[in-house]
Amino acid sequence: MTSKKLYVFTVIKMKPPIDADERGLFCPFRASFPPPGSGGFLAEVVYFCERLRKREENLRKLPPTGTIEVSPSILSADFSRLGEHIGQLGDRVRMLHLDVMDGHFVPNITFGPVVVSRIRAQSDLYFDAHLMIADPAKYAPEFVKAGADGITFHMEAVGDGGAMISQLRELGVAVGVSIKPKTPVAVLEPIIAEVDMVLLMSVEPGFGAQAFMPESIERCRQIRQMLREDQRLEVDGGINCETVGAIVAAGADTLVAGSAVFGQADPAAAVKNIMFSAGQ
Numbered sequence: 039m040t041s042k043k044l045y046v047f048t049v050i051k052m053k054p055p056i057d058a059d060e061r062g063l064f065c066p067f068r069a070s071f072p073p074p075g076s077g078g079f080l081a082e083v084v085y086f087c088e089r090l091r092k093r094e095e096n097l098r099k100l101p102p103t104g105t106i107e108v109s110p111s112i113l114s115a116d117f118s119r120l121g122e123h124i125g126q127l128g129d130r131v132r133m134l135h136l137d138v139m140d141g142h143f144v145p146n147i148t149f150g151p152v153v154v155s156r157i158r159a160q161s162d163l164y165f166d167a168h169l170m171i172a173d174p175a176k177y178a179p180e181f182v183k184a185g186a187d188g189i190t191f192h193m194e195a196v197g198d199g200g201a202m203i204s205q206l207r208e209l210g211v212a213v214g215v216s217i218k219p220k221t222p223v224a225v226l227e228p229i230i231a232e233v234d235m236v237l238l239m240s241v242e243p244g245f246g247a248q249a250f251m252p253e254s255i256e257r258c259r260q261i262r263q264m265l266r267e268d269q270r271l272e273v274d275g276g277i278n279c280e281t282v283g284a285i286v287a288a289g290a291d292t293l294v295a296g297s298a299v300f301g302q303a304d305p306a307a308a309v310k311n312i313m314f315s316a317g318q
Contacts, residue, residue, distance in 0.1 A: 098164050098187045100212040100234055101132050103268050106318050107292050108309050109133035109166050111274070112157070113148060114296035120153075121160040123300060130309040134163040135274070135294045136186065140171040143195055144244035151177075151184035158185030168216065168274065168294075170243050171195065175205055182209045190214030190237050190272075194221060199229040214272065218243060219251055223260045230264050235292065240285070241275030250276025255288045262289025279315040286316045 101107050108131050115123045124134065136154060141147040154165065167186035171177060174191040181189060189211050196202045199215065206213045216237035217225065226236065238261060240254035254273065262271055273285050274294035282293060295312055302308040 098162065100164060100188055100270065103270055103291065105291065106286060106313065106316050107131070107133050107270075108299070108312055109135040109272070109292055109294050110299040110305065110309065111135040111137050111294050111296035112300070113137040114300040116300070117149075120157060123305070124157060124161055124163075126305045127163075127299075127309065128306045130306045132164055133166050133292070134161065135296075136165055136167040136181075137296075138167060138169050138171060138181070139244065142172040143192065144170045146244045151180040154181060154184035154186060164188065166190070166214075166272075166294075168214075168237060169195075175202055178206060179209060182211055186211060188212035188214055188234070190216050190235065192216050192218070192243075193225050193229075194218060200232065203229060203232045216274075219254065219257075223257055223264075226261065226264065230269075231266070233269065235270040235272055236261055236265065237272040237274055237294075238290070239275055240273050240277070243275075248276055250278075250281040250285075255284050258285055258288040258290050265289075277312070279311055282312055282316045 110127060110131060110133075112120065112124065112134065127134075134157075137148055138150070139146045139148040154167070158165065165186045166188050167181050168190045169178065169181070170192060172195055174189070174195055178189050178191070189206050189209070191202050191206075191214070193199055193215055194217070203213050203215075212234045213232070214235040214237050215226065215229065215233050216239060217223070218239050219242060230236065238254060238258055240251050240258075241248035254275070258271065258273060265271060270292050271290050272292035272294060273290040277285065277293050277295045278298035285293070293312065293316070295309075298312060299305050299308045
C-alpha cells in the first residue's frame with residue numbers, strides 16, 4: 039500500500055520535460071500503458087489525463103480563419119469579480135484578450151502572470167495575450183506557463199522579430215505581432231509570413247475606452263492584402279457597434295472589444311450586438 043501511494047504521488051507531481059506540450063494537460067506515462075479495462079489504477083489515471091488533454095486541445099486553439107471572432111478585453115472587466123464577469127460571456131466567444139502593460143512600453147500598468155494563472159483555472163477560452171511590454175522575450179515564458187495560448191508582441195519592442203517568433207514557436211503557442219497606429223505597415227513585411235495573426239492597434243496603446251482612429255481602416259486593408267488566407271487580422275481599440283462594420287469590411291476578422299463588452303450590463307448580449315453589427 040505504501041509503495042502504491044508513493045507511485046501515484048510521483049505521477050501526479052512529476053514535472054514534464056521542457057519540450058512537452060505545455061499548453062495542454064500533460065500525462066508523462068500515457069504512451070506506456072494500456073487503456074482502462076486492461077487493469078490497474080495507473081492506467082485509469084493515464085486515460086483520464088489523456089481525455090483532459092484532448093479536451094483542452096480542442097477548446098484552446100486559435101479559431102480557424104473564415105470566422106469573425108470577438109475577443110473581449112479583460113482590461114475593462116471588474117477585477118474585484120473577474121472570474122464571474124468573464125463567466126457572463128457564456129458561450130458567445132471563443133477568445134479572451136489579455137492586455138498586459140508594464141508602465142515602460144506604454145504609460146500604464148495592468149497585470150502579470152499571476153492574474154492569468156488565476157483566471158486560467160476558471161476558463162476554457164483561448165487566452166489571447168497582448169504583451170505591451172518592453173521585453174517580451176524575457177516574460178513570454180511566464181505568461182505561457184500561466185496559461186496563455188497565444189502571445190502577441192510589438193514590433194516596436196524587439197530588435198529581431200524573427201528571433202522573437204522562433205522563441206514563441208519553441209514555447210508551443212500561437213504567434214501574433216502588433217504595431218502601433220503611427221508605425222508604418224511596411225515594418226511587418228520581413229516577418230509577416232511567419233506569424234499566425236497580426237494585431238493592428240486602432241488607438242494608441244495604454245488605456246481602454248479610447249475613440250477609434252478612422253485612418254486604421256485603410257491600414258487594415260493594407261495588412262489584409264499582405265496576409266495569407268490562413269492568417270488572422272485582429273484590430274484593437276475603439277471597437278463597438280458603430281465602428282465594427284467598416285473594420286470588418288476592410289479585412290479584420292478578430293475584434294478586441296473592452297468597454298463595449300465588459301462595460302455593458304449584459305456582456306453576452308453586447309457581444310451578440312457587435313457580431314450583428316459586423317454582419318454575422
